[in-house]
Amino acid sequence: GAGVSQSPSNKVTEKGKDVELRCDPISGHTALYWYRQRLGQGLEFLIYFQGNSAPDKSGLPSDRFSAERTGESVSTLTIQRTQQEDSAVYLCASSLDTEAFFGQGTRLTVV
Amino acid sequence: GQQLNQSPQSMFIQEGEDVSMNCTSSSIFNTWLWYKQDPGEGPVLLIALYKAGELTSNGRLTAQFGITRKDSFLNISASIPSDVGIYFCAGQGSGGSNYKLTFGKGTLLTVNP
Numbered sequence: 001g002a003g004v005s006q007s008p009s010n011k012v013t014e015k016g017k018d019v020e021l022r023c024d025p026i027s028g029h030t031a032l033y034w035y036r037q038r039l040g041q042g043l044e045f046l047i048y049f050q051g052n053s054a055p056d057k058s059g060l061p062s063d064r065f066s067a068e069r070t071g072e073s074v075s076t077l078t079i080q081r082t083q084q085e086d087s088a089v090y091l092c093a094s095s096l097d098t099e100a101f102f103g104q105g106t107r108l109t110v111v
Numbered sequence: 112g113q114q115l116n117q118s119p120q121s122m123f124i125q126e127g128e129d130v131s132m133n134c135t136s137s138s139i140f141n142t143w144l145w146y147k148q149d150p151g152e153g154p155v156l157l158i159a160l161y162k163a164g165e166l167t168s169n170g171r172l173t174a175q176f177g178i179t180r181k182d183s184f185l186n187i188s189a190s191i192p193s194d195v196g197i198y199f200c201a202g203q204g205s206g207g208s209n210y211k212l213t214f215g216k217g218t219l220l221t222v223n224p
Contacts, residue, residue, distance in 0.1 A: 004153075033212070042216035043154075043199065056211060091153055098142045098161075098203055100212055102153030 002026075004103035006092050012109045013082055021077040021106045025094030032075050033093040033100060034067055043091065049075065082110045117200050117215030124190055125223050132198060132218040133184040140202035143176050143183040144212070148197040157198075158185070190222050 005024040013019050025032050034046040045059035049069045060066070064082075069075040079086055087110045093100040117134045124130060134143070142161055146154035158169050160176035160183060167174055173186045183202075187194055200215040 031211070035214075040219075042197075043214045045211075045214070048211040050210065093153075095212070098212075099144060099156055099159055100201070101156065102146075104153050 004092055004094050004101055006090075006103035006106050008106060009104060010107045010109075012111060015084060015110055016081055018078065018080045019082055019108065021079075021090050021092075021108070023075045023077070023092030023094075023103060025073070025075070025092070026096075026101060028072070029094035029096050029101075030072050031095040031100070032069055033095075034075070034077050035091045035093070036061075037089045037091060037105070039088070046077070046090075079108075082108075084110045086110050115200060115202060115213055115215040117218060119218055120216070121219040121221070123221045123223065126190060126192060128190055130187040130190055130194070130220060131184060132200075132220075133182060134200035134202070134215045135182045136202055136213075137181075138204060139180040140204055141180070142203040143174070144201040144203075145172075145174050145183070145185045146199040146201065148199065148217075150196070154197075154199055187220075190220075192222050192224050195220060195222050 007022045030051045032049040035043040047067045048056040064080045067077045089105040089107050091105045093102045114137050115134050144159050145157045147157050148154040158174040163180045164178050165176040171188045197217040197219050199217045201212045203212050
């Protein structure tokens with residue numbers, strides 16, 4: 001596709017369940033970011049992948065959060081044992097060099 | 112790590128007014144980017160700046176890369192209701208851990224018709 005694709009667009013889950021969020025970056029983009037955005041708030045950096053380098057995981061809020069990326073392709077953000085405080089929009093962005101392009105986000109609601 | 116201070120946090124203006132927002136950094140950036148986020152959407156790139164002192168326009172939007180490389184501003188002239196949204200600045204430093212984009216916390220713009 002032409003842009004960054006995220007799925008699902010919406011996810012409602014019960015507290016304590018695990019969820020997986022998927023990001024398909026723009027083809028050829030070596031960098032991939034995950035951000036969390038709570039309602040009415042700014043972008044909270046979670047994790048950054050750049051080519052074959054070790055990911056920058058400095059933004060992950062707890063060990064319940066993890067992310068994987070297969071080469072320069074799809075990335076999956078996993079949240080284990082979800083809590084209500086995890087409710088937010090999770091945004092993915094990819095970049096070839098400098099300019100990052102965002103997906104539409106996954107709105108996660110933990111009930 | 113690098114930090115960006117974006118101000119103001121929010122603005123409420125009348126249609127037709129000009130708007131100015133800015134970002135300052137504790138460290139030098141090589142690139143400044145400005146994004147706009149409409150409700151329910153992901154941020155969209157508005158303007159990219161690559162050189163200190165650079166002044167770039169995109170329609171009614173004008174952005175500048177500060178000479179010190181530690182700041183940038185975005186101006187919107189003659190605002191219209193569809194300018195409503197959250198505006199984010201982002202900076203990128205040189206290599207290593209500074210290479211990833213750092214985002215400001217955003218400026219929420221409300222335009223009263």
